[in-house]
Amino acid sequence: MAERPQGAALLRLSGWGRVAVAETTARRPERIGEVASALWAAGPGGVIARGLGRAYGDAALNQGGDTILTERLDRLLAFDAATGALDCEAGVTIDDLVDVFLPRGWMPPVCPGTAFVTLGGALANDVHGKNHDRVGSFADHVRWFDLLAADGAVRRVTPDSDPALFAATCGGIGLSGIVLRLGLALERVPSPAVRLREERMASLDDFLSAFATRARAATWSVGWIDALARGGSLGRGILETAEPAPAGTAVARDRRGALPVPFDLPGSVLNAAGVAAFNELYFRRVPAGGRERSVGLRRFLFPLDALSGWNRLYGSRGFRQFQCVLPDAEAEKGLRALLEAAAQSRAASFLAVIKTLGGDGRGFLSFPMRGITLALDFPNRPDAPDLLHRLERITLDHGGRIYLAKDSALSPEGFARMYPRLDELRRVLAAVDPQGRFRSDMARRLRIREDVA
Amino acid sequence: MSGETWVVLGASSAIARAFARLVARRGDGVILAGRDREDLDILAKDLALRGAASVHVLGFDALDTASHPDFARDCRRLAPGRLGVFLAFAYMEEQASVDAEPDLALATIGAGFTGAVSVLHRLAPHLEDQEGGHLIALGSVAGDRGRRKNYVYGATKAGLHAYLQGLRARLHRHGVTVTTVKPGFVDTAMTFGRPELFLVASPRAVAEAALKAALKGRDEIYAPWFWTPIMAVIKAIPERVMKRLDI
Numbered sequence: 001m002a003e004r005p006q007g008a009a010l011l012r013l014s015g016w017g018r019v020a021v022a023e024t025t026a027r028r029p030e031r032i033g034e035v036a037s038a039l040w041a042a043g044p045g046g047v048i049a050r051g052l053g054r055a056y057g058d059a060a061l062n063q064g065g066d067t068i069l070t071e072r073l074d075r076l077l078a079f080d081a082a083t084g085a086l087d088c089e090a091g092v093t094i095d096d097l098v099d100v101f102l103p104r105g106w107m108p109p110v111c112p113g114t115a116f117v118t119l120g121g122a123l124a125n126d127v128h129g130k131n132h133d134r135v136g137s138f139a140d141h142v143r144w145f146d147l148l149a150a151d152g153a154v155r156r157v158t159p160d161s162d163p164a165l166f167a168a169t170c171g172g173i174g175l176s177g178i179v180l181r182l183g184l185a186l187e188r189v190p191s192p193a194v195r196l197r198e199e200r201m202a203s204l205d206d207f208l209s210a211f212a213t214r215a216r217a218a219t220w221s222v223g224w225i226d227a228l229a230r231g232g233s234l235g236r237g238i239l240e241t242a243e244p245a246p247a248g249t250a251v252a253r254d255r256r257g258a259l260p261v262p263f264d265l266p267g268s269v270l271n272a273a274g275v276a277a278f279n280e281l282y283f284r285r286v287p288a289g290g291r292e293r294s295v296g297l298r299r300f301l302f303p304l305d306a307l308s309g310w311n312r313l314y315g316s317r318g319f320r321q322f323q324c325v326l327p328d329a330e331a332e333k334g335l336r337a338l339l340e341a342a343a344q345s346r347a348a349s350f351l352a353v354i355k356t357l358g359g360d361g362r363g364f365l366s367f368p369m370r371g372i373t374l375a376l377d378f379p380n381r382p383d384a385p386d387l388l389h390r391l392e393r394i395t396l397d398h399g400g401r402i403y404l405a406k407d408s409a410l411s412p413e414g415f416a417r418m419y420p421r422l423d424e425l426r427r428v429l430a431a432v433d434p435q436g437r438f439r440s441d442m443a444r445r446l447r448i449r450e451d452v453a
Numbered sequence: 454m455s456g457e458t459w460v461v462l463g464a465s466s467a468i469a470r471a472f473a474r475l476v477a478r479r480g481d482g483v484i485l486a487g488r489d490r491e492d493l494d495i496l497a498k499d500l501a502l503r504g505a506a507s508v509h510v511l512g513f514d515a516l517d518t519a520s521h522p523d524f525a526r527d528c529r530r531l532a533p534g535r536l537g538v539f540l541a542f543a544y545m546e547e548q549a550s551v552d553a554e555p556d557l558a559l560a561t562i563g564a565g566f567t568g569a570v571s572v573l574h575r576l577a578p579h580l581e582d583q584e585g586g587h588l589i590a591l592g593s594v595a596g597d598r599g600r601r602k603n604y605v606y607g608a609t610k611a612g613l614h615a616y617l618q619g620l621r622a623r624l625h626r627h628g629v630t631v632t633t634v635k636p637g638f639v640d641t642a643m644t645f646g647r648p649e650l651f652l653v654a655s656p657r658a659v660a661e662a663a664l665k666a667a668l669k670g671r672d673e674i675y676a677p678w679f680w681t682p683i684m685a686v687i688k689a690i691p692e693r694v695m696k697r698l699d700i
Contacts, residue, residue, distance in 0.1 A: 009646025075499035
């Protein structure tokens with residue numbers, strides 16, 4: 001490998017799924033003032049910002065180029081306890097915000113399934129949570145951000161000051177520049193707990209009717225699906241709906257701090273038989289008549305964070321994640337086809353999650369649209385690319401869209417069909433970064449910057 | 454009722470930032486001392502939002518010892534209750550640069566030893582007066598054994614370790630604990646990207662170990678703990694072998 005430049009590291013980074021990897025020259029500024037010099041120092045291979053590396057695929061990878069790690073830009077700058085307006089640096093994490101503000105009765109309004117993401121990453125992927133119907137996605141709560149663009153200038157962008165640059169950055173997977181600071185609107189919560197209702201869903205039809213009748217009205221809702229179930233049980237699972245618990249609700253320990261997964265599990269553990277057994281237990285855990293109880297917000301919102309490094313459960317070959325959204329009208333047929341394809345492959349999806357989404361996001365590449373979203377993950381076996389290709393085709397056939405934060409396999413043609421505002425993004429990028437300084441493996445794979453070589 | 458107010462010396466460093474956050478979360482007061490006022494002003498906002506009872510920023514330059522008497526007085530003035538001390542500053546250059554430029558050796562000693570003694574000696578009477586409290590200073594595993602790769606820095610830290618031993622005995626009579634924390638490799642800007650380093654600890658882990666040790670009244674600790682056996686081995690290597698080793 002090349003010689004290490006001063007202050008830089010030669011790193012081999014991977015996406016959270018540990019399939020996509022890149023060798024890159026990384027710099028890690030300790031303060032905002034050092035980011036511009038890290039950008040100037042970047043070589044001809046372009047540069048991408050990276051937070052905590054929770055994107056599953058290649059969104060924050062830049063093979064042969066440079067990477068700027070934002071994790072040390074983690075300072076809170078201002079908070080207005082009357083309105084909930086928070087200003088902070090972009091490397092602050094959701095985990096940090098929950099830790100500091102939940103005891104005071106405030107929460108980030110949008111929380112993805114893990115708290116271990118930076119706010120910069122949440123913005124660049126316009127992430128959503130279990131309450132999308134009610135509050136939209138992350139960018140809907142961004143009041144402003146400071147963007148370090150390719151020319152080295154820092155621009156303060158609000159949704160009104162430069163709507164196009166705002167839309168190119170929110171959900172823009174880091175291609176418009178590096179978000180240095182941002183203003184976020186926090187949301188009040190009456191207690192650090194939720195009243196959680198869990199119900200068995202015998203089939204996909206059960207899920208869809210629950211979504212249509214009540215789940216969308218709940219404050220939070222999410223379904224877990226046994227992706228190995230077939231036939232009449234196809235789509236069986238557990239629906240969780242939750243409401244804020246009243247003030248004063250006590251919960252058992254809901255602290256951060258997690259059990260580590262200290263080594264790669266042998267690939268055989270999460271095989272079809274093991275996952276089928278797990279799924280059966282998981283389904284039976286909830287009594288047939290359902291149950292209701294109070295649980296901590298953290299435990300409800302971030303169930304996987306209890307195991308740090310859970311991506312090692314799939315062993316050293318890694319795993320693939322797939323998440324798409326289908327418009328309501330096509331949801332039933334499309335979901336059935338997706339679940340059948342997954343079940344047929346016996347690929348042992350360990351975590352299949354189904355949720356409703358409320359409407360379009362603000363970004364040109366925002367994932368959400370009104371409909372139902374399904375997320376699957378499975379071990380990276382040799383047939384995984386085939387399965388992903390089949391899932392992409394089904395998604396396209398039903399007018400759906402694949403989530404870039406999870407993706408490692410989408411084709412550029414499929415991408416262009418799924419994201420109709422791609423040309424608007426390209427126009428902004430051509431103006432703000434004519435040379436294409438900001439690049440990533442995902443941008444190359446999806447041919448987002450086809451105007452630059 | 455006012456609790457502890459910690460003066461954090463060299464507050465821009467990664468370990469100092471982590472330590473300041475820990476005590477802010479406890480609701481203690483913090484005085485950030487260092488050369489980069491602009492950076493410390495930002496950190497001050499962060500600490501206030503994380504729960505610090507009070508946050509102040511003071512300019513502090515270890516080499517400017519003439520300014521230290523006023524500095525110590527300011528610390529005393531800004532601590533309504535007990536003053537705690539966290540000393541995190543040091544100056545480290547690559548040994549090759551130091552060998553080429555002897556003035557860098559003097560600067561290393563001037564900041565890390567002379568400057569440290571200067572400021573601690575001026576804070577010590579105040580700590581004696583308050584009859585209690587905690588002083589934490591970052592030493593280094595480098596101070597345990599002179600090594601070809603960083604012996605001027607190591608000598609600076611070795612001197613600091615000995616100074617702290619004496620200061621500990623002096624302040625012990627007044628109920629003040631003096632804790633020498635010897636970190637191994639820490640994941641800071643200085644070590645970032647150096648693949649030859651192993652067992653690199655996070656700044657937060659070192660800060661947590663330091664605070665825990667001080668509150669327990671421990672005298673000297675390695676951080677993380679596993680450097681204890683490692684350094685026992687390194688210290689046991691005979692000099693005639695050590696001088697031949699490339700470590």
